Amino acid sequence: MDTEVLSILKKNQLSVTEGRKKILELFYKSDGALAHADIEKNTEAAFDRVTVYRTLQTFVDKGIIHHIPTTDNSILYALCKDDCEEGHHDHHVHFICDNCHKTICLEDVTVPDVKLPKGFKPKHAEMVVTGVCDDCR
Numbered sequence: 540m541d542t543e544v545l546s547i548l549k550k551n552q553l554s555v556t557e558g559r560k561k562i563l564e565l566f567y568k569s570d571g572a573l574a575h576a577d578i579e580k581n582t583e584a585a586f587d588r589v590t591v592y593r594t595l596q597t598f599v600d601k602g603i604i605h606h607i608p609t610t611d612n613s614i615l616y617a618l619c620k621d622d623c624e625e626g627h628h629d630h631h632v633h634f635i636c637d638n639c640h641k642t643i644c645l646e647d648v649t650v651p652d653v654k655l656p657k658g659f660k661p662k663h664a665e666m667v668v669t670g671v672c673d674d675c676r
């Protein structure tokens with residue numbers, strides 16, 4: 540796992556810092572999305588808020604992780620697919636369990652193109668499906 544984390548940092552031309560290594564490892568260990576608070580909790584105050592925030596922002600910029608919209612306006616992050624490039628995130632649908640709040644990427648389901656009225660220009664579209672996950676059924 541360590542090698543994988545290091546090779547991702549290298550591939551994205553990011554220098555290896557304890558913060559980047561630790562936070563990226565967390566994403567590989569969890570099988571779903573992570574909230575900012577989860578990350579802070581798991582790094583046990585080894586890094587301050589600003590470091591965590593900056594690290595996440597760098598990962599988003601590089602196409603390593605992406606934001607996931609939530610119904611309560613908190614921000615979740617999940618790993619991108621291998622082929623995600625800097626500044627590019629494909630628009631897949633997300634599923635959020637109403638019960639345990641587990642959030643997963645539905646990589647194969649793309650947000651449909653929405654036909655807008657004449658003269659309107661889309662900038663951003665996201666889609667979340669809520670329901671009950673397999674653990675909670």
Ligand SMILES: [Zn+2]
Nearest residue numbers: 605619623628
């Ligand atoms: Zn991405």
Ligand SMILES: [Zn+2]
Nearest residue numbers: 636639672675
């Ligand atoms: Zn659930």
Ligand SMILES: [Zn+2]
Nearest residue numbers: 617633644645
């Ligand atoms: Zn996703």
